[in-house]
Amino acid sequence: MDKVKQFSAKEDNIRIDVYIARELKDFSRTFIQRLIKDKKITVNGKYPSVKTKIKLNDKIKISIPPPKKLEVKAEKIPLKILYEDKDIIVIDKPADMVVHPAAGNYSGTLVNALIFHCRDLSGIGGVLRPGIVHRLDKDTSGVMVAAKTDKAHLSLSRQFLEHKVEKKYITLVYGKCRTKQGKINVPLGRSRKDRKKMAATLRESRQAITFFKVLEEFDGFSLLEITPRTGRTHQIRVHMAYIGHPVVGDKIYTSGRKKDNIGIKRQMLHAQSIKFKHPTLKKSVKFKAPLAVDMKKVLERLRI
Numbered sequence: 001m002d003k004v005k006q007f008s009a010k011e012d013n014i015r016i017d018v019y020i021a022r023e024l025k026d027f028s029r030t031f032i033q034r035l036i037k038d039k040k041i042t043v044n045g046k047y048p049s050v051k052t053k054i055k056l057n058d059k060i061k062i063s064i065p066p067p068k069k070l071e072v073k074a075e076k077i078p079l080k081i082l083y084e085d086k087d088i089i090v091i092d093k094p095a096d097m098v099v100h101p102a103a104g105n106y107s108g109t110l111v112n113a114l115i116f117h118c119r120d121l122s123g124i125g126g127v128l129r130p131g132i133v134h135r136l137d138k139d140t141s142g143v144m145v146a147a148k149t150d151k152a153h154l155s156l157s158r159q160f161l162e163h164k165v166e167k168k169y170i171t172l173v174y175g176k177c178r179t180k181q182g183k184i185n186v187p188l189g190r191s192r193k194d195r196k197k198m199a200a201t202l203r204e205s206r207q208a209i210t211f212f213k214v215l216e217e218f219d220g221f222s223l224l225e226i227t228p229r230t231g232r233t234h235q236i237r238v239h240m241a242y243i244g245h246p247v248v249g250d251k252i253y254t255s256g257r258k259k260d261n262i263g264i265k266r267q268m269l270h271a272q273s274i275k276f277k278h279p280t281l282k283k284s285v286k287f288k289a290p291l292a293v294d295m296k297k298v299l300e301r302l303r304i
Contacts, residue, residue: 002040002063009058016043016052020062026150027064028157031124040065071127072101074116077108081117082287087152087280088145089118089131092289095141095266100129114146121146122153133157134165134231139249142169142271143289147279155279160231166275169226169236170215170291172268172298173245174254176222181213184239188232197252198234200242208232210239218302221248225272236269248298262301263294270295 011019017036021029032041039047040063043054054060080092091110098105101112114121114131121131124147131146133156147153159165189205191197209229216223222245226236234253240246241253248254249264275286 002065005062005064007060009054009056009060011054012056013053015050016041016048016054016060017050019054020060024062026154028124028154029161030157034126035062035064038065072111072115072130073107075107075112076116077113079113079117082143082289087147087149087278088156089114089148090143090145090274090287093136093141093144093271095139095292095294098138099135099144100132102128110144110146118146118148121148122150124150124153134160136271137234137237137267137269139266140269140271141289141292141295143274143287144271145274145276145287149279152279156276159276163229163231164276165231166273166286167228167231167271168273169228170270170272170295171224171226171236171240172248172295173222173224173240174248175220175245176217177212177214177224177243177245179214182211182243184208184210184212184243186239186242188235188238198232198238200238206230206232208235208239210236212240216299221302223299237267262298264298265294268295268298 017029017032020032033050035041036048036050041048042061043052043058081089082092083090093110098109101109111130123130125132131148133147133153136142136144145156147156186200186208187202187205188198188208189201189203191199207230211227213225214222215225228235237247237250237253246254248268250267270292271289273286273288275284278285
């Protein structure tokens, strides 16, 4: 049976998802948007849209469904754990692992492994994404944090939403950059030609900001440190391609590039570190993942 919450709006002309997230601090904005789409929220007896703006004294009713029984199977998959306590787990994700189950990948994912290892993983992320507060592409290696409790999940989700999590990546790109460091401020949205791809566009886009710094240069390649200030889908890959320096090995955003004979089998992108405020300790913590072995070997070949 659903748990019902009722209250009257105390503010005027504010989006309903934003308002409810402020009123009910135990629920993330993403979770509230899902309730709106599932018609679990009414305003004056009518179903609102996510963009509906409420008025003073509007009557809001929320039906919060009970947690769904987890349907993803636990699998005994080895994990490289960098840190773990009762609230969070930080892992070094290998490049060939999908983060959460989806069409064509319902097993062998990070979620399958986490469910087996943690047992008490937070379920607030949904049936297929328990504990997951951010993601890395399958072919991107490196550090990731997952929530083991609902409290930790909400805290981390808010930090990501408010861009308070600091992430740094190491990537190998084509060409030599004209400047040793720079800022890319180009909005991203779904490509109109291919909805599976992202693109730099002003249409249906969201702000995306990426900082880069050159660490090392080779013949035809550059090693960069990347600091994204936003976390859009494929952000680093699209932004680097946009400025003419696509990520080496990227099969989607490097059209026209020839295959390089330096041992590349996947995109050369590694999540090196992550910094955030611990949900319970309330202090800043930082975790680092050593550069993936395959990237090390590629760099060794380039340095010869």
